[in-house]
Amino acid sequence: MGDIEGDDDFDSAFRALFQPAFRVAYGILGNIEDAEDAAAEALARALVRWRRVSRLPYREPWVMRVAANVAIDMARRRRPLTQTAEVVDDATDAVALRVALSAALAALSRRQREVVSLRYVAGLSERDVATCLGISVNSVKKHMLRGTTTLRERLGPEWREVEAVVD
Amino acid sequence: MSTEPTPHRSDDELLALVHRKATRIRHQRQLAALGASALVVLLLAGGIAIAGNGGGGNKRTIRAAGGPTTTPATEETTTIEPTTTSAPALSTSTTVARRSTTTTTTSAPRPGLRVEVTATPESAPTATLIHFVVHVRDDSGTVTSLGLDYGDGMSAPSMGVAIDCITPDAQHPARPALPSDKSWEFDHGYRRQGTYRATAKVTTGGCPWDAEEHGEATKSVEVLPGPQTSNGPAAPKAYLDETWPSGRDPALIYLYARATDDDGYVSHLSVDWGDGSAPSSFDYGLTGCDDSGGTTWPKSQYRNETPTHKYAAAGTYTARLTVTSVGCDGSDAQMATADRAVSYPSSPPSG
Numbered sequence: 012m013g014d015i016e017g018d019d020d021f022d023s024a025f026r027a028l029f030q031p032a033f034r035v036a037y038g039i040l041g042n043i044e045d046a047e048d049a050a051a052e053a054l055a056r057a058l059v060r061w062r063r064v065s066r067l068p069y070r071e072p073w074v075m076r077v078a079a080n081v082a083i084d085m086a087r088r089r090r091p092l093t094q095t096a097e098v099v100d101d102a103t104d105a106v107a108l109r110v111a112l113s114a115a116l117a118a119l120s121r122r123q124r125e126v127v128s129l130r131y132v133a134g135l136s137e138r139d140v141a142t143c144l145g146i147s148v149n150s151v152k153k154h155m156l157r158g159t160t161t162l163r164e165r166l167g168p169e170w171r172e173v174e175a176v177v178d
Numbered sequence: 179m180s181t182e183p184t185p186h187r188s189d190d191e192l193l194a195l196v197h198r199k200a201t202r203i204r205h206q207r208q209l210a211a212l213g214a215s216a217l218v219v220l221l222l223a224g225g226i227a228i229a230g231n232g233g234g235g236n237k238r239t240i241r242a243a244g245g246p247t248t249t250p251a252t253e254e255t256t257t258i259e260p261t262t263t264s265a266p267a268l269s270t271s272t273t274v275a276r277r278s279t280t281t282t283t284t285s286a287p288r289p290g291l292r293v294e295v296t297a298t299p300e301s302a303p304t305a306t307l308i309h310f311v312v313h314v315r316d317d318s319g320t321v322t323s324l325g326l327d328y329g330d331g332m333s334a335p336s337m338g339v340a341i342d343c344i345t346p347d348a349q350h351p352a353r354p355a356l357p358s359d360k361s362w363e364f365d366h367g368y369r370r371q372g373t374y375r376a377t378a379k380v381t382t383g384g385c386p387w388d389a390e391e392h393g394e395a396t397k398s399v400e401v402l403p404g405p406q407t408s409n410g411p412a413a414p415k416a417y418l419d420e421t422w423p424s425g426r427d428p429a430l431i432y433l434y435a436r437a438t439d440d441d442g443y444v445s446h447l448s449v450d451w452g453d454g455s456a457p458s459s460f461d462y463g464l465t466g467c468d469d470s471g472g473t474t475w476p477k478s479q480y481r482n483e484t485p486t487h488k489y490a491a492a493g494t495y496t497a498r499l500t501v502t503s504v505g506c507d508g509s510d511a512q513m514a515t516a517d518r519a520v521s522y523p524s525s526p527p528s529g
Contacts, residue, residue, distance in 0.1 A: 025193050029185075037183045047185050051192060055199030059207070122300050146301045147402060 021061045024070075029054055031071055032078035039082035039116070039128065049085055053078035072135060072143030079128035083116050115165040123158035126151055291316045293393035295326070295378045301400040304371060308399055310334075310364045312378040316391065323381045326364055329374035329399075334364045368401040403475075408505035409512055410441025410475030416516035418449070418499040421484060422526035430486040431524050435499045441475035442503035442512060443467040451487045452495040452520075458485035467506035476506050489522040496520075 029050055036049035057064045057074050064070050116124050122144070129140045130151070137155075141148045185192060294313045302308055310328075314321050326334040368374060380393040414437055421434040431451075437444045443464065450457040460483050468477045489495065499516045 022193060025196065026189055029189075029192060029196075033185055034183070043183055043186055046183065047187055047192065047195075050185075051195045052199055054196040055203055058196060058200040059203045144301075145299050150301050150400070150402070 020065060021058050024065070025054065028057065028071060028074045032074045035075045035078045035128065036082040039079060039112070040086055045085060046082070049082040050078050052081045069139075069142045072129065072139055075135070076125055076129060076143055079125060080121070083124055083128065086117065112162070112166070115162050118165060119158050119161055120154075122146075123154045123161070126154040127158040127162065130155060291380070291382050291391045291393040293378055293380050293395040295376060295395045295397040297376065297397045297399045300398070301402060303402045304368060307365045307367045310366065310376060310397070311361050312364070312380070312395070313361045314380050314382070314393065315359045316382045316393075321360065321380055321382050324362060325379050326362075327377045327379070328366045328368070329376050330368055330370070330372075332366065334366070368399070371401050371403050373398055373400050408507060409443075409503060409510035410439075410505075412440045412442070413512050414439035414442055414444060414501045414503040414514045416499045416501040416514040418497065418516040418518040420518060420520055420524065422524070423484070427486075428523065430488050431497075431520055431522060432484055432486050433497060433499075433518065433520070435483045435485060436480060437499075437501035437503075437514075438478070438480040439476070439501075439503040439512070440478045442479070443476040443506060444479050444481045444501060445504045445508070445511075446500075446502035447481055447483055448500045449483075449485050449487075450498045450500070451489070452497050453489055455487070458483075458487065460485075464504075464506060464508055469506040476503075479503075492522055494519060494521050 032050035032053045033046050036053070037043065037046035040046050040049060053074050056077055057070070064073060067073055116127065119127065125144060126140055129135045129143060130137065135143065137148050137151045141151045144151070146154075187195070292315045296311045296313070298309045298311075299306075300308075310326060312324065312326055314324070328334070366376075375396045375398050377394060377396045380395075382391050382393070417434075417436040417438075419434045421432045423432055426432055433449060435447060435449055437447050443462075443466075445462050445464070447460040447462075448457045449459075460481070462481065466479075469475060470477075487497075497518050497520055499518070501514045501516075502511050503513075504511050
């Protein structure tokens with residue numbers, strides 16, 4: 012496969028890309044082993060498309076976005092949405108809140124989820140999120156507003172705690 | 179996060195893990211390219227019709243109406259050929275691997291059909307090609323028709339799918355299992371800004387003794403304003419008033435003319451004094467027009483002028499300001515006017 016030709020180049024970029032992907036995944040999953048796995052999956056997807064991804068001016072955000080999606084999918088498979096309420100009720104620490112956030116994120120549209128994850132969990136600026144997703148800053152704001160409104164509705168008073176934890 | 183997490187595994191271990199995962203993804207891609215379903219795909223418009231016995235005793239070929247009859251596959255043999263369909267304007271062609279296999283299985287309840295549509299990007303300017311992928315999974319059914327309505331009055335070419343079926347008999351008690359787990363890809367560019375819902379409609383089943391199942395999935399895409407070189411939709415505004423600057427010549431009338439356009443370039447401003455004399459005109463070149471390289475309407479803009487005039491006779495006149503705005507390419511002129519009654523000779527308002 013032609014993509015394999017860029018493996019050496021990928022290996023040298025690996026360290027710089029893995030850490031932000033891991034950070035995003037950890038912010039969503041709250042578990043180091045799972046975050047390693049999610050970040051590795053994101054990096055693997057980058058590797059098989061390396062010829063294209065390596066040329067992206069925003070390849071780090073690209074990997075972070077993929078890591079966020081992989082992590083949310085993992086969280087969704089692990090925690091059914093119906094558990095959200097009781098998990099939040101018992102939430103006494105950041106991990107429980109992360110679980111609640113992961114479950115709530117899964118209720119968002121994919122674009123809202125990406126925007127909220129990259130903005131809140133990965134800590135990207137609105138402009139960087141826009142660049143990463145190939146949309147306008149105004150669209151980022153719009154998806155942020157809709158996404159956080161939904162999260163606020165689903166999480167109730169815990170939303171403020173989530174904001175404090177992920178900030 | 180307040181504390182920065184770090185991976186437990188070393189960089190070398192993680193890099194090895196990434197390569198293993200990448201290898202798995204590549205293998206999955208190769209398998210997907212070969213086609214997971216056992217069917218002959220004919221990308222033809224129309225419904226399903228029985229083309230006749232395919233020979234070999236109990237085999238039949240089902241094909242889309244109007245299309246060629248497929249050669250019945252020899253049992254337990256597989257042929258793979260690429261099939262390409264043409265697409266309408268702004269839509270690209272689609273290539274699908276087609277595969278003809280005849281198999282025999284026992285009957286089993288049909289599990290649910292799952293249809294998914296993705297769009298990349300989900301938000302794009304007008305005329306940008308959006309890549310749609312329709313993914314269909316049916317563990318015991320074959321896609322027999324598939325269509326994608328883009329939601330703007332255009333659709334992907336509908337397609338029918340031909341299947342080799344085996345008539346149930348003592349040796350072959352039920353239809354063949356023809357699992358579908360495939361993706362079809364389409365590209366489409368929207369011409370106008372808006373939010374559209376693309377809808378994929380899928381039918382699976384196909385063999386004449388099978389119940390058909392119908393699946394549907396929708397995907398919203400947001401189409402943003404595309405490159406704009408012409409004038410924006412908002413009309414320009416004209417404002418005309420009399421003014422009395424300090425040190426003015428009492429023999430002259432001074433008017434304050436102002437033109438604005440929120441999304442256009444004010445290129446011309448003219449004051450007709452209402453006495454049959456030549457108007458005072460002001461033209462502005464396009465060099466100051468800024469539309470960010472064609473990505474937006476022209477930036478909001480205004481022009482102020484203070485033309486003067488000496489009437490030949492005392493009286494009341496109606497002066498008219500005419501404003502013209504254009505796009506940065508000079509096209510799509512829009513106009514606005516404003517009238518002002520003036521008395522000559524003029525005197526400033528008291529107080």
